[in-house]
Amino acid sequence: MTDDTPRPTFDAQLVAGGVAFDARDAQLLHAIDEEGSLNAAASSLGRSYAHAQRRIVELEAEFGELVCRERGGSSGGGSTVTECAWELLQQFRRLTAESSGLTEVDETVLDGTVLERDGEFGLVETDTGIVRALVPPGIENVEVFVRSDVITLYSPKSAPRGDETSARNQFEGTVRDIERGERIARVTVGTDDSSPFLALVTTTSVERLGLEPGTEVVVSFKATATRAVPRSSLK
Structure with missing residues (x-):
């Protein structure tokens, strides 16, 4: 029945x-x-x-x-x-x-070291690669936080490059897991051996990009949506 x-x-x-x-x-x-x-x-x-x-x-x-x-x-x-x-x-x-029903907004956390600064922004070296983020003055060792709802996923062939986008942080990775809600999915993307990125995307995007475990994608997010804090403050 x-x-x-x-x-x-x-x-x-x-x-x-x-x-x-x-x-x-x-x-x-x-x-x-x-x-x-x-x-x-x-x-x-x-x-x-x-x-x-x-x-x-x-x-x-x-x-x-x-x-x-x-x-x-x-x-x-x-x-x-x-x-x-x-x-x-x-x-x-x-x-x-x-x-x-996917009310929890996750954060990807990356350990890093500030390499250089440009005003409020800084270039942070992490295991994933160089991340451009908002960095407080006077610190070197940081943790970088990237919210799952600010990440955009692209197929490798459609990802914008260079000056084509204001989302200057881009990393290639592979989908590890997909948790589907009614209209939103939580996608886990691995990049080598570093911490995986957690992204919230629409189920329409999942279907359009053909996402499934093993799919290659480009993770993209803006520096203005990426914040770094002193590592010692979280210990």
């Missing part, structure tokens, strides 16, 4: 004014980031360019500038997502995690 008892479902939404930002909108912003243009993003999602453009305009009227557009030129122009867009995506990912 099957259980046909109706169960409530909840679709995560962020509402501003009369506009609701939902999973389709998050998917569109991620596609723009990956494809480098609104036209290519709409095509990859099977949506019309005109509809995607109208939707971005609607969202920006309430949430602020989400897409920076470059027109013409020898490269033909393109589009990139803004800091405002990344903050919105992070809020949405957190909300979706809560509605999916």
Whole structure:
């Protein structure tokens, strides 16, 4: 006998004014980031360019500038997502995690040594590699914290490079484990023998990237979302 008892479902939404930002909108912003243009993003999602453009305009009227557009030129122009867009995506990912039952936001912790500083930022040498993070002044030995909800996963062939992204921390790794919720999955990514990265991604992203144990991915996260603290303060 099957259980046909109706169960409530909840679709995560962020509402501003009369506009609701939902999973389709998050998917569109991620596609723009990956494809480098609104036209290519709409095509990859099977949506019309005109509809995607109208939707971005609607969202920006309430949430602020989400897409920076470059027109013409020898490269033909393109589009990139803004800091405002990344903050919105992070809020949405957190909300979706809560509605999916994956309410705990994990942190990857890396031991490191500060190599050099540039204002509030520093380059920290870790077992995983060089990490750019927010570093307090006057310390050398640190622990670097990376929240699972600020990590973005890419396939190796689609990962942006160099000046194409503001997420300057990028590391190649292999998926070790996937814990699925209704709409959010917790993905463990190993990089050599160092501490694994823990990432919260949508189940749509899991399917789109074909993620499963053994899949090669690129872990990406911003320096502004990465903090270092004195190692001694945690002992």
